[in-house]
Amino acid sequence: MTLGEDACQTRTGVAPSVLAQLNSTVLSLMDRLDVRNTARQIRYFGSFPEQAIQLVLQGSCHVY
Structure with a gap:
């Protein structure tokens, strides 16, 4: 349930x-x-969605 999927009402x-x-x-x-x-x-x-977008688009990002 890391992504909160249990709370989804869809x-x-x-x-x-x-x-x-x-x-x-x-x-x-x-x-x-x-x-x-x-x-x-x-x-x-x-907190830093631009890092997530960079990871998806470029395949590179610093992972914490």
């Missing part, structure tokens, strides 16, 4: 599937980057 249409895919993608990326503390890294990206 239940209809394709949105739940898209959110699940995004969740899996984020967690896979964290695993690929050998992030040891996923919750801390997500909080960091929440």
Whole structure:
């Protein structure tokens, strides 16, 4: 529940599937980057979203 998925109220249409895919993608990326503390890294990206965007677009970013 690192991404707060249990609190999500989206239940209809394709949105739940898209959110699940995004969740899996984020967690896979964290695993690929050998992030040891996923919750801390997500909080960091929440504070510095430009770093998250840089990681996705360029494939490079300092991971905390």
